[in-house]
Amino acid sequence: MVRTYKRKTTRASTAPDIMLKAVRQVLVFKKTIRGAAEEFGINYRTLARYCSKIPREEVEGVVELPSCPVGFIGARQVFSPQLEAELVAYVLLASEVCSQLPPRAIRRLAFQLSHSHQLPTPPSWTHNRQASADWFTSFLKRHPLLSISSPASVSSQSHVQLFFSKLQTLTERHGFRAEDTWIMEEMGITTAQRPDRVLSRRGLRQTGADRGPLVSVVCVVSAAGRVMPPFFVFPRVQFREHFLSGAPAGSSGGAHLSGWMRDEQFLDFLQHFTRQTACTVDRPCLLLLDSHAAHLSIESLNYSRASGVVCLCFPALCSQQLERCVYGPFKRSVNTAIDGWMHGSPGRSITIHHIPGIVSSALPLAATPENISAAFTACGIFPLDPQQLEADGPVTPGAAAGPDSQEKDGLHWLSCDYTAADRCSNTS
Incomplete structure (x- = not known):
């Protein structure tokens, strides 16, 4: 066509x-x-x-236009003009809060929107779980107000100020306490050991090419110093309960071939989060998280709104609290635990089924109340102090925690109000 x-x-x-x-x-x-x-x-x-x-x-009656179509009708479109206008409003809202959406995220959002409204779509949409490139090209032509541009490579001070403004507004509106303020971060743990530095003859190089399978661990901590049981993502097609053998009590998990969190796994994590916090619409909790395309699905938006989970994304390419004061000690504790396991099990190799047990022994050593409190204070999250970052120096970009890091530029701001996101997620 x-x-x-x-x-x-x-x-x-x-x-x-x-x-x-x-x-x-x-x-x-x-x-x-x-x-x-x-x-x-x-x-x-x-x-x-x-x-x-x-x-x-x-x-x-007194209507000026009939409800039935009149005159020439062009090629059949998936969305009605009203639905497409709401999608444009959501994209513009995301760009206004410094969280521009990449094309792939918009195409996935369009598929989820059509699925939630039970609209007929081409077979390629269902097969790829996203809208086609032809639809996206026509979408831009129909709405010249939108354009594709490259985001800034670093986070500006205005983005950070906007984040703290949103944080202050949500805190005042809902009265979040220390036990209601949570931060989540995803990191990957491989079965390949990262040994400590050793002395050897100068010029000798031994390079291993095997990284080993990767298991993602989602850690969540509160400003009160509480550590939530982690959420694991295993590199498998189907999740089985025995994967969590040796994991901390109350842990949950999901499965994806990449080992990283995607839309379905993030929805499973939200269910795990609501079980642990017992949050409701009347007593919501604040969840601070990275800007990632996996957090954008309409199912997650609907579930967050119905469960009282108020989500706020950090500015793109910014380091966050867990990376500053918790994940450094956690990675060292994981390497120490792997060394101890290998010394106690000579001739055996670590598999993904040993990762939960290693995390169970390493996480309490790193995620201490002192480290967690220092992380919240250092970034000025709790107690709320936007001037703390100015005292520490300019904002520096952080490393991406998973694949598709090029999509970490563009995500969204969520709140209990949901504004344009609320309209896009309502099903017919």
Whole structure:
């Protein structure tokens, strides 16, 4: 199908309001069909067809446009003009809060929106779980207000100030306490050991090419110093409960072939989060998280709104609290635990099934109340102190924690109000 279609005739060009006026002349003022058709310049057979097509209530009412389509109809589109306008409003809202969405995220959002409204879509949308590139190209042509641009490579001070402004607004609106403020961060743990530095003959190099399978661990801590049981993502197609053998009590998990969190796993994590915090709409909790495309699905938005989870994303490419004061000691504790396991199990190799047990022994050593409190204080999250970052120096970009890091630029701000996101996520 051509992307730019040009009409070759002028047939079926009658405006909808003109057609409604002509139908009223026939049905209300009892004018003949041929007479009304000649007065408004319409084919009399076309006018006769619309006299039975337009509802009688609209003809006798005061509406200006009929509800049925009138005139030439181009190629069938997936979304109605109203739904597409709401999608554009959401994209603009995300760009205004310094969280521009990448094209791939918009295509996934379009598929989820069509699925939630049970709209018919091309088979390629269902197969790829995202809208096609042709749809995205036409979407940009229909809305010239949108354009593709490259985001800044570092986080500006204005982005950080906007984040603290949003944080202060949410804190004042909901009255979040220390035990209601949580931070989540995802990190990968491989089965390949990272040994400590050793002395050897100068010039000797031994390089291993095997990184080993990767298991993602999602750690969540509160400003009160509480550590939530972690959420694991295993590199498998299906998740099995025995994967969590040796994990901390109360842990949950999911599975994805990459070993990293995706839309379905993030929804499972939200369910794990609500079970641990017992948050409700009347007693919500604040969840601070990274800007990542996996956190964008409409199912997650709906679940967060119904469960009282108020989510706020950090500015793109910024380091966060767990990276500053918790994950450094945690990685060292993991390497120490792996060394101890290998010394106690000679001739055996670590598999993904040993990772939960290693995390169970390493996490309490790193995520101490002192380290957690220092992380919140150092970044000025709790107690709220935006001037803390200015005292520490300029904001520096942090390393991406997983694949698709090019999509970490663009995500969203969520709140219990949801504004444009609320309209996009409502099902018909």
